[in-house]
Amino acid sequence: MAENKGVMIVAEFLNGKLAAISKELLGAGSKLAKDLGEELSVVFIGEGIAGIAPEAIAQGADKVYVVDDVLLKEYLTDAYVAVAEKVIQQVNPRIVLAGQTTLGRDFTPRLAFRLNAAATMDCIDLSIEAGTKKLLMTKPVYGGNARAIFTSEVLPNVATVRVKAMTALAPDASRKGEVVTITAGLDAAAIRTNVLQKVVQEVQGIKLEDATVIVSGGRGMGGPEGFKQLASLAKLLRGAAGASRPPCDSGWVPETMQVGLTGKIVSPDVYIAVAISGSSQHLAGCGGSKNIIAINCDAEANIFKEARFGVVGDWKKVVPALETKLKELLGR
Amino acid sequence: MNIIVCVKQVPDPEAPPASFKIDSATNKVIPPPGVPPVISPFDEQAVEAALRVKDAKGGKITVISLGVNLLRDVVKKPLSMGADELILLEDPAYVDGDSWTTAYALAMAIKKIGQFDLIFCGRQAADTDAGQVGSAIAEILGIPSVTVARKIEVNESKVKVEKVTADGFDVIETSMPALITVSNELGEPRYATIKGIMAAKRKEPIIWKPADISADPAKLGAAGKRMAMLKLFQPVKEGKCEMVTGENEEDAAANLAKKLVEAKLLS
Numbered sequence: 283m284a285e286n287k288g289v290m291i292v293a294e295f296l297n298g299k300l301a302a303i304s305k306e307l308l309g310a311g312s313k314l315a316k317d318l319g320e321e322l323s324v325v326f327i328g329e330g331i332a333g334i335a336p337e338a339i340a341q342g343a344d345k346v347y348v349v350d351d352v353l354l355k356e357y358l359t360d361a362y363v364a365v366a367e368k369v370i371q372q373v374n375p376r377i378v379l380a381g382q383t384t385l386g387r388d389f390t391p392r393l394a395f396r397l398n399a400a401a402t403m404d405c406i407d408l409s410i411e412a413g414t415k416k417l418l419m420t421k422p423v424y425g426g427n428a429r430a431i432f433t434s435e436v437l438p439n440v441a442t443v444r445v446k447a448m449t450a451l452a453p454d455a456s457r458k459g460e461v462v463t464i465t466a467g468l469d470a471a472a473i474r475t476n477v478l479q480k481v482v483q484e485v486q487g488i489k490l491e492d493a494t495v496i497v498s499g500g501r502g503m504g505g506p507e508g509f510k511q512l513a514s515l516a517k518l519l520r521g522a523a524g525a526s527r528p529p530c531d532s533g534w535v536p537e538t539m540q541v542g543l544t545g546k547i548v549s550p551d552v553y554i555a556v557a558i559s560g561s562s563q564h565l566a567g568c569g570g571s572k573n574i575i576a577i578n579c580d581a582e583a584n585i586f587k588e589a590r591f592g593v594v595g596d597w598k599k600v601v602p603a604l605e606t607k608l609k610e611l612l613g614r
Numbered sequence: 615m616n617i618i619v620c621v622k623q624v625p626d627p628e629a630p631p632a633s634f635k636i637d638s639a640t641n642k643v644i645p646p647p648g649v650p651p652v653i654s655p656f657d658e659q660a661v662e663a664a665l666r667v668k669d670a671k672g673g674k675i676t677v678i679s680l681g682v683n684l685l686r687d688v689v690k691k692p693l694s695m696g697a698d699e700l701i702l703l704e705d706p707a708y709v710d711g712d713s714w715t716t717a718y719a720l721a722m723a724i725k726k727i728g729q730f731d732l733i734f735c736g737r738q739a740a741d742t743d744a745g746q747v748g749s750a751i752a753e754i755l756g757i758p759s760v761t762v763a764r765k766i767e768v769n770e771s772k773v774k775v776e777k778v779t780a781d782g783f784d785v786i787e788t789s790m791p792a793l794i795t796v797s798n799e800l801g802e803p804r805y806a807t808i809k810g811i812m813a814a815k816r817k818e819p820i821i822w823k824p825a826d827i828s829a830d831p832a833k834l835g836a837a838g839k840r841m842a843m844l845k846l847f848q849p850v851k852e853g854k855c856e857m858v859t860g861e862n863e864e865d866a867a868a869n870l871a872k873k874l875v876e877a878k879l880l881s
Contacts, residue, residue, distance in 0.1 A: 360758065384779045387745060387761060388762070390746075391713075391745070391748075392750070394750075400714040401713075401744075401746055402744075403738075424625070428849075431845045432843055432844065433842050475760060475787070476788070478774070480784050481782045483782040495880070537764075538780075552874070552879050573879055576855070587855070591856050591857075592858065593859075593863075593866045594859075599867070600866065603867035603868055604867040604868070606868075607871035612875065
């Protein structure tokens, strides 16, 4: 068998464009490919996606493998894993990277095991060890309390990368790349799952992932009522309201508001954490914020270790007063 | 219905972050004194998912756990919640591996059990946070998998699963046998009942050594692993929070507002 060479990204799409995570993966992949002196490729799996290839090339891909098939219209584990396996057997990359997303979480472990490898999930740093050309994969473990650096003994190295952990390159429309079409060759009978329905729980206003200011509440809010106060502050700051896991698990707010390891990963300019103790699993979701502002009645709360500014006090007194003063200072 | 649930004993993830320590010489976590390990919380939700299917359809729930020094009070918890049988893959040969060796051993144990309609796992373990063993078992057994489930409904030979997505959920149908990984959106696991605790006390786990599950020793534990952990470390925190105070809480809040505007964080 030929030597494993190159870095391959598994792309995802949103509204007919390359998803943000795929641009981040191409950014990270470009650096790895350069350090290896090898090629960066991207595999497109879907239906009607060939037209997006120039965008991937502008973001750093040397080659785009397009597998376009009606059976690939929506993500189905069996179909996508079979197609990716076929492409990988043909191209024989050294490294395969996907996003730590709904798709990547499901797809990547099955793909890795089919290739007789194991994946390293949710990496926040990737680098090539000089000399050995080994991929060093850093990922948070123990709910974010620790980090581990892994290498793989088998090729290809398969990993997923956390959303917003990597930086995309500035697009360069003059970059040249090659587009290669590969047939899916799928047997519809081998696809054992069927999506009956896709339910989107609409969130009003700005999405958490896009917000520059987020006001989040935790267990200490004590119930659903206080979240109205947080939503009001978020609206004033033209931001979004979020929550740690306990308010979601208790049904005080919708699950889609959850920021954390198993919820949304956000990186706003300002993250106001109200009555949130600062568990590692929550910090895994908001640790990338440029400025964390903590409001908590417990002066020893872990969140203060992460914050730039903090106020010790009862949110019922602090948040309304903060909103009133900000309204005045910002002239809104 | 024959249901299998895979559970893992982990250091308590609810322990205060300050008590978390690493032995850098061995790249292992030092168990915090006085904080016993627990069943990984998502795995408890997997047990709850299995119990809900059993409540609706009847059947038998077999729980499997892999490791060494498995505390009986900890690993018996699924029995006290209502599971029927506990199998422990407890042997030094099983440990110090990776997700590949763990999935292989669990899949071999499941093959030995033979009869199964559904396999439940937690969406990810609270220690490694990887979330691959479930999918990997399905891959080895050649059965379909649905990950990150919040609701499971069994109808005849098919299972309907609500899978959590970034902006809502998908309703996915698949044939059985199937493997499903369970997320916290399923809801709180039930408490153990007194009757359950008494029954669990009397029930002894079945121990399977590698030979019992016809496992290839070269594919287990440290001998079989594909991944090498070079380093385990705690990220350094800068910890330079400026505490904003005032005459009272409202005054402190007003001072915070001023600071945020002065620092041009809000405009």
